[in-house]
Amino acid sequence: MFRKFGLFAGLNQTKRLLDVQQPNHHLPMLDAVHEVAIYIHRFHNLDLFEQGWYRIKVTMRWEDSDTDDSYPGIPARVVQYEAPEVGADNLCRVWIIDDTDNSFSTPPFRIRYARQDVFLCIMVSFYLSFGGDEGKAVILKFELLRTSTPDIGPELQSSLDACAASVHEYRIPPKALLGLHSYCPVYFDSFHAVVVDTSIHISLLKPGYHTPRPKVSSYTSDSWASEGKAYEDNVESNKAMFIKALISAHDILLEDLRRISKGINQAIDLTGITFKPAVTKSPNDTSPAHAKIIDDEAPLQLSNSMQVSAEKAEHYINHISKDSFQPLPWDDILNTFQSVGNQLLYLWNTFLKFHRENKTKIMDFLQNSWANDRRTEWSIWMVYSKVEMPHQYMSNGVERTSLYRSMHGRSSSTTRRLINDPVQTAIMRAELHRRGIAQMRINNRSLQDMYIFGDPLRVPIIIVERLENMYRSASVNSYLIPSEEKAIHIVENGSRAIKMSENSPQRNEHVLRVVVFVHGFEGHHLDLRLVRNQWLLIDPKIQVLMSKTNEDKTYGDFREMGLLLAQEVISFLKRKMDKASRSGKLKDVKLSFVGHSIGNLILRTALAESIMEPYLRYLHTYVSISGPHLGYMYSSNSIFNSGLWLLKKIKGTQCIHQLTFTDDHDLENTFIYNLSKMKTLANFKNVILLSSPQDGYVPYHSARIELCPAASSDFSKQGKVFLDMLNNCLDQLRTHSDHRVVLRCDINFETSSYGRGFNTLIGRAAHIEFLECDIFVRFIMWSFPELFR
Structure with a gap:
């Protein structure tokens, strides 16, 4: 019906x-x-x-x-x-x-x-x-x-x-x-x-x-009496549950009214409301109950009938708190039930009226509170740490090996094999954290999104590392907090950060915020739409460019693709800046980039173009999603390497030659080596490197821009070239600014649903999961919203 x-x-x-x-x-x-x-x-x-x-x-x-x-x-x-x-x-x-x-x-x-x-x-x-x-x-x-x-x-x-x-x-x-x-x-x-x-x-x-x-009824007198006794016992056991539940609901509603009233800076009229007495009051204390108030300024006056009801409620509360099974008169129980229930109903109706009068302010307040709470709730699946920015790696093999070991900790005989394999180390670390989640009992008073909480063990584990210089001041240490202090500190600092952002003078000024999304090999311009959608939720005023210029050209030379992207970005920027300038309110421009796979090399090549030089001062946030920044020099995926070899031999794919350093006989003349010398990362205020140990398409160390075991023990010219590239990139990540953020985010997907198919075997499943899963995007963006505004 x-x-x-x-x-x-x-x-x-x-x-x-x-x-x-x-x-x-x-x-x-x-x-x-x-x-x-x-x-x-x-x-x-x-x-x-x-x-x-x-x-x-x-x-x-x-x-x-x-x-x-x-x-x-x-x-x-x-x-x-x-x-x-x-x-x-x-x-x-x-x-x-x-x-x-x-x-x-x-x-x-x-x-x-x-x-x-x-x-x-x-x-x-x-x-x-x-x-x-x-x-x-x-x-x-x-x-x-x-x-x-x-x-x-x-x-x-x-x-x-x-x-x-x-x-x-x-x-x-x-x-x-x-x-x-x-x-x-x-x-x-x-x-x-x-x-x-x-x-x-x-x-x-x-x-x-x-x-x-x-x-x-067809019951006999005996069965009737038996049933009646059981029924009365059931009523007696349930009435305490009802009263206690109503009292708890009363306290929660009153506290929430205080919180919302303070949050929107708007007083609530509670005139005439009587409040229940405290449960912890001594049974021998015969002093009258006192009213509680929301603003702590003046007590509320109770009528005689309300005062009597409050005293009876207090008597019953003290009675059930002593776990007494002696039944009380029904008049007292019903009076208590009516007293507490009436107060609760009055509070609820007061809130509904207050909401009608302040619906916009209340929605904004609850939305900001929700954004702050995401940091704490989603920390279940996120592990935070701070690591020192690596120093310059030396070409000497002994020094190189010792630096690598110091970076990953000293190895014992039982853990040396894992330490020498960062991929397995990352997988094991995430698996141990996942086992810890399996033993958790998540029981809070917050709404639980079933897309995430429906099966918590299938949610990606994210290990976040903040790269810091030794000279960095303590003012920026609030981004990453040790686990035992993280929840409280993040909520406090997160709330402060959002308030500062909202009260900033620039919030009322026109700041043009542009985000450019660059797809990967044989990609589509909508590949990164899930990242775009989350970014739009955090900052609805951003201007989005989903790059199309290289959609059918990713087999070519990175230099050509980079030039095309640079021209596309400049054309887009000019249109948006001209439109904003006509209103006379354009104060600043913030230009951010997101790249997937080889799209990261395309966008870095575009930034190296001379026509982009006037716009480098606007660079804001760079998100690299599984980008092969150091190429495929030490790729350990033999199946994938065979596929690259076929692409080079059969199709003569130029970008694959460049990725595998076969575009020139001299390694120091190869494309990626020369790209590392260009300051393509230095001008970004925030750099976020996303990687996954399960991604077999992009070497783990290449996506993270870090040293790998094979390079640390390679004393040939190839090892020297790799170290030069690594040092060049790390030099661009080092900064003397207290406000710059460099993060490595290790995404560990739950792979049991992948099965044993060919995509899983060659590592493609995790590489594509970056485009088809948005949970890790939510976690990162809403945990660090300052980087995306």
């Missing part, structure tokens, strides 16, 4: 949530419900592949239960808290509640172009039956529905069936069901790149209590 309602219509239905058979007694039953208010603010289209009419469907269920007795969430009311643009032809006027699955669907809206915003501004409130103390969690499910007939106008869209295009789920832990106020970004899959700005507000409320109706 469908129920459709107009744009400004309201719904306030009353349903009995616990649809179960109860024994036939006149003893009142205590009830409680979780109210889950979902504010669906904005639908932002990053990159949907198809135009048409879309809608968002929302359902709720108990975790691990899809049966009828799971008591799913029931839509209780809908509020259009802000009117969309009148007369807009991209929004239907009807939303739907479906009684068959207790779902809510937003009005259909039309998507016509990328980066389009649709402001839905609608709130749906679900009721969930009280889950008790067994620790049940709730799955909040968002479905992206698309109409198969997009040409029909908005007046008929609500009557058409829509198919599910994508799904995203969040898990609401048991602790969060007692109280939560959180921003909740809803992402869908890479083929439906959108983000739905929502916020979730939850509290446990008292709907009332009821007395089961008497029925004609």
